[in-house]
Amino acid sequence: MDKPLTATLNIEQPLDLDQYRNKGGYQGFARALDLTPEEVQQQVKEANLRGRGGAGFPTGMKWGFVPMGEDSPGRKYLVCNADEMEPGTFKDRWLMEGAPHLLVEGMMIAAYAISASVAYLFLRGEYRLCATRLEKAIREAEQAGLLGENIQGSGYSLNLHLHTSAGRYICGEETALLNALEGKRAHPRAKPPFPQVVGLFGQPTVVNNAETLCNIPGILRQGPAWYQDLGRGEDAGTKIYGISGRVKNPGLWELPMGAPAKEIFDLAGGMQHGLKLRGWLPGGASTDFLLPEHLDTPMEYDAIAEAGSRLGTGGIIALDDKHCPVGMVLNLIRFFAQESCGWCTPCRDGLPWASEILNRIESGRGSQEDLDELQRLCDFMWMGKTFCALAPGAVEPMSSAMKYFADDFQQHIDKGCCPYRH
Amino acid sequence: MKIAIRTFSYQDHLNEAEIQAIEKACADYEQRPAAAIEALQIVQKQRGWVDDPCLQAVAELLGMSDAELEGIATFYNHIYRRPVGRHVLHLCNSISCWLSDVDELADHLRGRLQVEFGQTSADGGITLLPNVCLGCCDKAPAMMLDGELIENLSKEKLDQILSKLHQGGENG
Amino acid sequence: MIKIFIDGQDYKVIEGQNLLQACLSLKLNLPYFCWHPSMGSVGACRQCAVTRYEDEDDRQGKIIIACMTPVEEGMRVSVKQSQESEFREQIIAAMMTHHPHDCPVCAEGGECHLQDMTVMTGHYARQFKGRKTSFNNQYLGPLLKHEMNRCITCYRCVRFYRDYAGGEDLSAQASKNHVYFGRQTDGVLQSEFAGNLAEVCPTGVFTDKPFGNHYSRKWDMQAAPSVCQHCSVGCNTSLSERYGSVRRVTNRFNAHLNGYFLCDRGRYGFDFVNSPQRCQQIRSSNKPAQWQDDSLQRVLSAPGRWIGIGSSQASLEDNFALQQLVGKDNFCPDLDDKQQSLMQLHGEILQQYPMASLAEIERADAVLILGEDINCSAPRMALAIRQALLNKARDKVETLNVPGWQDAAVRNVLPDNPVPLIWFGYGESELQSSAQLQLLCDDHQAARQGFALAGLLCGHNVGVEVSEAQQQTRQAAGILQKASRPLLIGGWSAGNPALLAALANLRKALGEKASMAIAAPEHNSLGLSVLMQKGHLSAASLEQSIDREPVNLLVLDYKSQSWRTRMASLMEKAKQTVRLGLLGNESAEEALLPVAAFSECSGSAVNYQGRVQYWQPASKASGDCLPGWQWLVHLAKIQQKSLAEVEDLGQLRQRLMADYPQLEGAWENDPRQQAIAQQPPRYSGRTAMLANQTVHEPKPYAEPQAPYRQSMEGGEPRHSETHAQPYSWWPGWNSNQSMHKFQQEYRGPELEQQHSTVAFAHFQSPGWFKWRNQWSGSKHRGYRLLFLGQVFGSDGLSLEAPAIAELCERAQLWMRQDQADGLGLKPGQWVQCDGLPLWLQVGISKQVPQNCLLAYVPADEALPFKVCEHFDVADLPQAEALEKQYRSHLDDLKTNMQMRQARLLHQDEFIPIRFVEGVN
Ligand SMILES: Cc1cc2nc3c(=O)[nH]c(=O)nc-3n(C[C@H](O)[C@H](O)[C@H](O)COP(=O)(O)O)c2cc1C
Numbered sequence A: 001m002d003k004p005l006t007a008t009l010n011i012e013q014p015l016d017l018d019q020y021r022n023k024g025g026y027q028g029f030a031r032a033l034d035l036t037p038e039e040v041q042q043q044v045k046e047a048n049l050r051g052r053g054g055a056g057f058p059t060g061m062k063w064g065f066v067p068m069g070e071d072s073p074g075r076k077y078l079v080c081n082a083d084e085m086e087p088g089t090f091k092d093r094w095l096m097e098g099a100p101h102l103l104v105e106g107m108m109i110a111a112y113a114i115s116a117s118v119a120y121l122f123l124r125g126e127y128r129l130c131a132t133r134l135e136k137a138i139r140e141a142e143q144a145g146l147l148g149e150n151i152q153g154s155g156y157s158l159n160l161h162l163h164t165s166a167g168r169y170i171c172g173e174e175t176a177l178l179n180a181l182e183g184k185r186a187h188p189r190a191k192p193p194f195p196q197v198v199g200l201f202g203q204p205t206v207v208n209n210a211e212t213l214c215n216i217p218g219i220l221r222q223g224p225a226w227y228q229d230l231g232r233g234e235d236a237g238t239k240i241y242g243i244s245g246r247v248k249n250p251g252l253w254e255l256p257m258g259a260p261a262k263e264i265f266d267l268a269g270g271m272q273h274g275l276k277l278r279g280w281l282p283g284g285a286s287t288d289f290l291l292p293e294h295l296d297t298p299m300e301y302d303a304i305a306e307a308g309s310r311l312g313t314g315g316i317i318a319l320d321d322k323h324c325p326v327g328m329v330l331n332l333i334r335f336f337a338q339e340s341c342g343w344c345t346p347c348r349d350g351l352p353w354a355s356e357i358l359n360r361i362e363s364g365r366g367s368q369e370d371l372d373e374l375q376r377l378c379d380f381m382w383m384g385k386t387f388c389a390l391a392p393g394a395v396e397p398m399s400s401a402m403k404y405f406a407d408d409f410q411q412h413i414d415k416g417c418c419p420y421r422h
Numbered sequence B: 001m002k003i004a005i006r007t008f009s010y011q012d013h014l015n016e017a018e019i020q021a022i023e024k025a026c027a028d029y030e031q032r033p034a035a036a037i038e039a040l041q042i043v044q045k046q047r048g049w050v051d052d053p054c055l056q057a058v059a060e061l062l063g064m065s066d067a068e069l070e071g072i073a074t075f076y077n078h079i080y081r082r083p084v085g086r087h088v089l090h091l092c093n094s095i096s097c098w099l100s101d102v103d104e105l106a107d108h109l110r111g112r113l114q115v116e117f118g119q120t121s122a123d124g125g126i127t128l129l130p131n132v133c134l135g136c137c138d139k140a141p142a143m144m145l146d147g148e149l150i151e152n153l154s155k156e157k158l159d160q161i162l163s164k165l166h167q168g169g170e171n172g
Numbered sequence C: 001m002i003k004i005f006i007d008g009q010d011y012k013v014i015e016g017q018n019l020l021q022a023c024l025s026l027k028l029n030l031p032y033f034c035w036h037p038s039m040g041s042v043g044a045c046r047q048c049a050v051t052r053y054e055d056e057d058d059r060q061g062k063i064i065i066a067c068m069t070p071v072e073e074g075m076r077v078s079v080k081q082s083q084e085s086e087f088r089e090q091i092i093a094a095m096m097t098h099h100p101h102d103c104p105v106c107a108e109g110g111e112c113h114l115q116d117m118t119v120m121t122g123h124y125a126r127q128f129k130g131r132k133t134s135f136n137n138q139y140l141g142p143l144l145k146h147e148m149n150r151c152i153t154c155y156r157c158v159r160f161y162r163d164y165a166g167g168e169d170l171s172a173q174a175s176k177n178h179v180y181f182g183r184q185t186d187g188v189l190q191s192e193f194a195g196n197l198a199e200v201c202p203t204g205v206f207t208d209k210p211f212g213n214h215y216s217r218k219w220d221m222q223a224a225p226s227v228c229q230h231c232s233v234g235c236n237t238s239l240s241e242r243y244g245s246v247r248r249v250t251n252r253f254n255a256h257l258n259g260y261f262l263c264d265r266g267r268y269g270f271d272f273v274n275s276p277q278r279c280q281q282i283r284s285s286n287k288p289a290q291w292q293d294d295s296l297q298r299v300l301s302a303p304g305r306w307i308g309i310g311s312s313q314a315s316l317e318d319n320f321a322l323q324q325l326v327g328k329d330n331f332c333p334d335l336d337d338k339q340q341s342l343m344q345l346h347g348e349i350l351q352q353y354p355m356a357s358l359a360e361i362e363r364a365d366a367v368l369i370l371g372e373d374i375n376c377s378a379p380r381m382a383l384a385i386r387q388a389l390l391n392k393a394r395d396k397v398e399t400l401n402v403p404g405w406q407d408a409a410v411r412n413v414l415p416d417n418p419v420p421l422i423w424f425g426y427g428e429s430e431l432q433s434s435a436q437l438q439l440l441c442d443d444h445q446a447a448r449q450g451f452a453l454a455g456l457l458c459g460h461n462v463g464v465e466v467s468e469a470q471q472q473t474r475q476a477a478g479i480l481q482k483a484s485r486p487l488l489i490g491g492w493s494a495g496n497p498a499l500l501a502a503l504a505n506l507r508k509a510l511g512e513k514a515s516m517a518i519a520a521p522e523h524n525s526l527g528l529s530v531l532m533q534k535g536h537l538s539a540a541s542l543e544q545s546i547d548r549e550p551v552n553l554l555v556l557d558y559k560s561q562s563w564r565t566r567m568a569s570l571m572e573k574a575k576q577t578v579r580l581g582l583l584g585n586e587s588a589e590e591a592l593l594p595v596a597a598f599s600e601c602s603g604s605a606v607n608y609q610g611r612v613q614y615w616q617p618a619s620k621a622s623g624d625c626l627p628g629w630q631w632l633v634h635l636a637k638i639q640q641k642s643l644a645e646v647e648d649l650g651q652l653r654q655r656l657m658a659d660y661p662q663l664e665g666a667w668e669n670d671p672r673q674q675a676i677a678q679q680p681p682r683y684s685g686r687t688a689m690l691a692n693q694t695v696h697e698p699k700p701y702a703e704p705q706a707p708y709r710q711s712m713e714g715g716e717p718r719h720s721e722t723h724a725q726p727y728s729w730w731p732g733w734n735s736n737q738s739m740h741k742f743q744q745e746y747r748g749p750e751l752e753q754q755h756s757t758v759a760f761a762h763f764q765s766p767g768w769f770k771w772r773n774q775w776s777g778s779k780h781r782g783y784r785l786l787f788l789g790q791v792f793g794s795d796g797l798s799l800e801a802p803a804i805a806e807l808c809e810r811a812q813l814w815m816r817q818d819q820a821d822g823l824g825l826k827p828g829q830w831v832q833c834d835g836l837p838l839w840l841q842v843g844i845s846k847q848v849p850q851n852c853l854l855a856y857v858p859a860d861e862a863l864p865f866k867v868c869e870h871f872d873v874a875d876l877p878q879a880e881a882l883e884k885q886y887r888s889h890l891d892d893l894k895t896n897m898q899m900r901q902a903r904l905l906h907q908d909e910f911i912p913i914r915f916v917e918g919v920n
């Protein structure tokens, strides 16, 4: 099976430029330079690549909104979203530490496809090793004339800068990320206008997830048809899936799109000794709980949505039967409340409120009204009522937990304590 | 806007290396204030935290107001506007670490250092801070000590690290 | 107009609006916080949620945010179904998780938008059971109080302060539910528009400090519509009074002028009416006197020629009465010849061209500021110019199908889509630093370049050779030619009539597409220029003739100390002087008649556009004070002049109109016949107020024939009358946000406009102004001093308000670095020029033209020279002495303020009912 994302990945010592080139690296970029930007966009459209940042938006279509041609603005930007702060998600870090050149090449092709002259790699500050390795890869590419003015005589110029952030989950939201890059408080921006039209410094900008961009070199090198075929089900290509929690062997694997969740659990060796699976979040902290009975669901966008959750980042979090679901939701909601940017009311004030109620329930001081209030808060922070998707993301595990683990919530109230602590 | 007579100058508060590093960061962006976050990190690197005069100096150097820069400095988790200890310990408290019982480690740390999260130990050695998911979910629990990731934590491992730090602190 | 359905009913609304604007324009109650009629939408608070339905059959609908949604033809929404109502109630509940329940001690209580919205959403019981967060407050200077715990995080304050008004020292800090709005450190808020925060903040975080020190509830105050007295814009204000003292000024919406905002000089400067310096008693030969006293009567009826000296700070009526009494040939509008010639020229220009209102200024797509310190001379106009700078960005987003009220989008594209601002002149200011094209020059050069620019634009010389045009001037010509709504800004600050002439020429060269605004120094400077149309005595000839022929002086004195100093030399030469004085008891004149302040009587003034505006009294004058015109009528009786026949203000205005027919209609709508309550409906009851002291009910005060009356219970909000509102109130809307109930459209003209006439008919066909020789600067040795203003410091009357006096900067002298090096001076040093006794602090600025220095001198310290050569630097002991002197001056001010406050509190305390035994 082809594993385009990890074929050149070496976590101990990533390939340097020459080694990467020897393995076919930068061929995709060379192919791209032979095509027009529009043709590159077309290839990615045909490959049916969907964004790996969580929302699964078709990448080619996203690029297609960028104004192109003579009259389009002279400055355009490509931004790689490598903020990865979603709890339970660690795939981008693996790719960047192990295959920095793959990402750099992906960014270069994407930038070319929208005729961007500057690209930023927005990296979360805690990822120090990533920073060192990426910085090195960028320098190597610059020295080899792959970045800079008039690249390889093509007439195309691109500068790529690494931006290390100072930590804030909301920076991962693409419009907040743009504000962060402009050196502002990272509040999300209203849409429309979409970043593809009015983005960084008011110019057309595309924001793509790091993993999304790592898929691009393969598509250009081997073609859309090859890429389509990689997927097992509806969606194309491969994906980095991960799992954490009390499984025997937590980790990351590159699997075809549509591999069932069970396969990932099996790769992880199942639950640790003596533990049973209670539920799982399929793709990071802001997705709905699924149950063991959903394990056969293919890990692809629509199938997971049908099962009642979201594929998200593909980082599975497994809840075992010795940990309290209420405690887990409390931990998640605390995270979201802490990371709210403070812009809109439901998120800023609703999340701490939910956290306060959950804390009360978890510690056995909750009441029936608290449950009702919590249910109301789920509604209060739902999609469309908040400014961005942070709070609705927080609601997903909370409301699904209240559905699937209603009994646990009830026991906390009835017994006046957490049943898992006794 | 009142035009007041100014006597403050950023050169009095930032050293040459810092100024150069900040200027270099500015070159990466269309507008100077965009380098704000990097500039604050540059200043913090040497000094551990950003004090008021440095904040005002950076603001002047970037051509923005100190109030605006304060708004940025206080927004991001990893800019410190209060002094920190010689070492900063960030313990991940997100979900995968929680499932790996990081709460027990947290209690252990609090007890050993005699501090709450957000505080610095009495000898000024260690500042204990929580951190959101460090992206080490497969090797939970995890923490970051002075920027270095440390994974697969246990009480024993923590004790070792702390005593090493303690020795280091005593020796210099 | 398009059709939309709200709760099943169809309405016609204007296309391009958002749903919140549309609902408010339809007078529906839809709660909101972060949206502001002047600041657009950002969608932060989520309070304005409504439900939208796909079509008629859609029963479920979807919550949308009204302020972020453009209206669309056929759109179906509901605003009062349970789904959206519950959500809106939850929004308040969420905001209230940290809001303290301190309404009883909050100065905002009773006119709090948060209270109103809470009631409107039906949130009445606390649901959150956790602890509240608490914050530290900051010291923000003498104008505003900070109480962060009350914040509901709507972001209005920073959006107004930074985005709208260009202030830099207030920001949003921290994050999540700990967002903090403040400065980097404690200190005085630097923007001269900071005071608006008291109205912009929907709750009590920022409150009016001088008012808050002895606040009254809105419903306990008498209010009257008024007009600001501190610059020539004439912003509309509302004055509130209680127990005989004026408590505060708030904004009174006027679609042409101030809209929703005032500057701080206007908001806080009114306090001069409460000054201990106020003249209260008739004085004769510097001793208290009675009207009947023989000695006084002798002075007042003295034979010989009487010369009247008018005042641009007195009302049109007062000046007219003076002119009537002494005769046109004996009426001297001002003491300064330069000012008179500016007055006259400004009047002439007004007869040829209309002046742009502030609303029109906001629509410009290119701006030229010619040698004017507009940030200081007309702060509110500078704020309007700032808004014009957004127009291209707004156009840009609209081409991307994003509505122009999407504020964040507009500001995002702003750097790449600037409206060109051209600045010819000197000095630093907020607008100067935003200028795209600058020419650093003194006022003479600015005027000459203005003439040359006009020449470039019309293709032939208009008095100055086109070849004189500098490169910037040529660039400016290109910009102005391309613009479709260019705006020309000038004023009197530089004291140079050539600048006004240059502007008029530019206006003629650009034709009808251009608009123009010229700022005059005082609120009624142009009122005087109306009166000058019928002849007057010039200041210069008065100075010459008074040596030959001693006369009696009759002076309208609404001015500051420095003006009286200037008058002293004339008084010495006069036979005798009668002063109708507002301030300053100790003075050398033979007779002093104390006049009522603007807050105590009706009057009118003519603003920079020539717009006649009038105000009404909020309180009764105390002591012997009478309105200036009434004293003059009394004098006319003694002197047996025809003015003696005037019985009331109406008759005086009749005469005024007869003499100056262009004023016809100015007072048409003054509703002298109707009685309008000065109190809101919740008024606590006038009759009980003094019950602890006397059972006799005090007689309600009203100016004879004035329409505004103290009433028993307060009045209902008007709906159909044609007068100005004393205050803004509507059931359920206790704050000034109730304004939309009185507007045709949100932010549109008021339903019933206060009538105002422009006093200058445009009867003269525009001609070119020729360059006059006396406009060319003369060669001189040394440095020419160019004067700069400060918002707090250049206006004498407002310096009588302690809060403003505290902000008054000390005298400054600005120079370029090379000049300072040449003179051996350093920033921060104190110097004297040519041995004159005033000390100035040296500042360094790039904005100083060749051979000039810039000076700022507070209005109460006259600087009697224009050129200087030698500078003496203060040595250490001198500098220390100066510091000490300044500190003690500040201490005096503080004491003064405390005393004043104690007096007011004492006054308050003794009026209401007290249940303490033994107190009467
Ligand atoms: C609160 C929040 C946090 C997010 N964090 C990330 C992130 O850390 N990394 C990421 O790639 N996308 C993140 N996203 C999604 C981005 O907004 C955006 O959809 C993504 O970067 C687009 O890239 P893609 O099209 O390549 O998926 C986040 C979204 C939200 C609402």
Ligand code: SF4
Pocket: C150, C151, C152, C153, C154, C155, C156, C157, C158, C181, C200, C201, C202, C203, C205, C206
């Ligand atoms: S201080 Fe007032 S205006 Fe500012 S965010 Fe808070 S409530 Fe809104």
Ligand code: FES
Pocket: C020, C031, C032, C033, C034, C035, C042, C043, C044, C045, C046, C047, C048, C049, C065, C066, C067, C068
């Ligand atoms: S008023 Fe509409 S979201 Fe605040």
